[in-house]
Amino acid sequence: MKSVRGPVNVREFEHAARDALDPVFYDYFASGAQDEVTTAANEAAFRRLCLVPRVLRGLGPPGLETTVLGHRTSMPLLMAPTAFHRLAHPGAELATARAAAGAGVVMIAAMLATTAIEEVAGEARKVDENAALWFQLYVQPDLGFTEAVVRRAEAAGCTALVVTVDSPALGRNERGDRNGFHDLPPGMRCENLREIGGDVRGVVLSPEISWRHLDWLRGITGLPIVLKGVLHPEDARLAVRRGVDGLIVSNHGGRQLDTTPASIDRLPVIADAVGGEIPLVLDGGVRRGTDVVKALALGASAAAVGRPVLWGLAVDGEDGVARVLSLLRAELVNALTLCGCDSPLSVPRDLVVEGGGR
Numbered sequence: 001m002k003s004v005r006g007p008v009n010v011r012e013f014e015h016a017a018r019d020a021l022d023p024v025f026y027d028y029f030a031s032g033a034q035d036e037v038t039t040a041a042n043e044a045a046f047r048r049l050c051l052v053p054r055v056l057r058g059l060g061p062p063g064l065e066t067t068v069l070g071h072r073t074s075m076p077l078l079m080a081p082t083a084f085h086r087l088a089h090p091g092a093e094l095a096t097a098r099a100a101a102g103a104g105v106v107m108i109a110a111m112l113a114t115t116a117i118e119e120v121a122g123e124a125r126k127v128d129e130n131a132a133l134w135f136q137l138y139v140q141p142d143l144g145f146t147e148a149v150v151r152r153a154e155a156a157g158c159t160a161l162v163v164t165v166d167s168p169a170l171g172r173n174e175r176g177d178r179n180g181f182h183d184l185p186p187g188m189r190c191e192n193l194r195e196i197g198g199d200v201r202g203v204v205l206s207p208e209i210s211w212r213h214l215d216w217l218r219g220i221t222g223l224p225i226v227l228k229g230v231l232h233p234e235d236a237r238l239a240v241r242r243g244v245d246g247l248i249v250s251n252h253g254g255r256q257l258d259t260t261p262a263s264i265d266r267l268p269v270i271a272d273a274v275g276g277e278i279p280l281v282l283d284g285g286v287r288r289g290t291d292v293v294k295a296l297a298l299g300a301s302a303a304a305v306g307r308p309v310l311w312g313l314a315v316d317g318e319d320g321v322a323r324v325l326s327l328l329r330a331e332l333v334n335a336l337t338l339c340g341c342d343s344p345l346s347v348p349r350d351l352v353v354e355g356g357g358r
């Protein structure tokens, strides 16, 4: 008998999204690079890590509110930037932005969005005038164009720049190759790329982008800069030294370099390298409240989700995204309570062990 309640967890949202979506677009969202080893590893790593709860702590129900980079958030979960929301639902990024603002979580709007950042910001503010919106940037070799995009994000009221640094080239996506999916369908454009005609093929993912570009960016904007896609502790140290304001420990959901480790497995070493100097966010494979707790225990201030938002959007637009966020919120309350923690800030490292370990 088919469920009448709808999906009760993120996995079921993925199944429902798969039913709802054009298979070519489902493949774009779900796929990883090449053999998808890393995409699978991200989720598998969370299953391998175990939680060892504390008991009889008498703390009462946990609060989820916290701050990330000085921004208040209703829970330690952000929306990772994902491109092309219009492929999932006609409401596109406006629907996602309303759901994020309604849930009081930070949305990281993608540079390769199918809706202009000004409109996304306006929509979020209709729901909550203090809605937090960060802007994800692929630094372009054309610095004039890069600066124009940054100015638009600033003017729209974005409060941080998330610079994706794991993309000196596009990962090799074989599902996309098989499906011949290399461009947006007619009628869809990347509205943040208007200055270069709105065509995603105008975006350059360049191996020439370097720390020099970061210094340049630091010089042209006062916005906090977060690097997304750091996996090596030495890069984390360099980032701190260069005055970067935060890091997203991420392997791009396994869509760039295949066979990188699961991002959660890199978190402890990055946390040690950074030594609490700047906040860390973890993304990749987060599908459960328990996954968020594991990220908090291993040194993150918050986790972020990419595909789960897209599954919610595909299933039911704004309401679907809102439901995904509220499921994860309920799971997180439950997990923290069962772990004996009363806030995202009081999750000890020894809550997590490998396998059945010490």
Ligand SMILES: Cc1cc2nc3c(=O)[nH]c(=O)nc-3n(C[C@H](O)[C@H](O)[C@H](O)COP(=O)(O)O)c2cc1C
Pocket (backbone or CB within 6 Å): 028, 029, 030, 042, 080, 081, 082, 083, 110, 111, 112, 136, 164, 228, 250, 251, 252, 253, 254, 255, 283, 284, 285, 286, 304, 305, 306, 307, 308
């Ligand atoms: C369909 C899709 C599009 C994405 N587009 C972008 C993007 O434009 N910029 C970016 O920095 N990351 C992008 N990402 C990566 C996400 O920000 C995030 O790192 C990843 O999805 C996290 O893994 P998860 O999907 O397992 O939660 C994309 C991911 C997906 C699945």
Ligand SMILES: CC(C)CC(=O)C(=O)O
Pocket (backbone or CB within 6 Å): 083, 112, 170, 252, 255
């Ligand atoms: C078109 C891509 C560069 C967007 C992206 O980052 C992704 O699909 O993972």
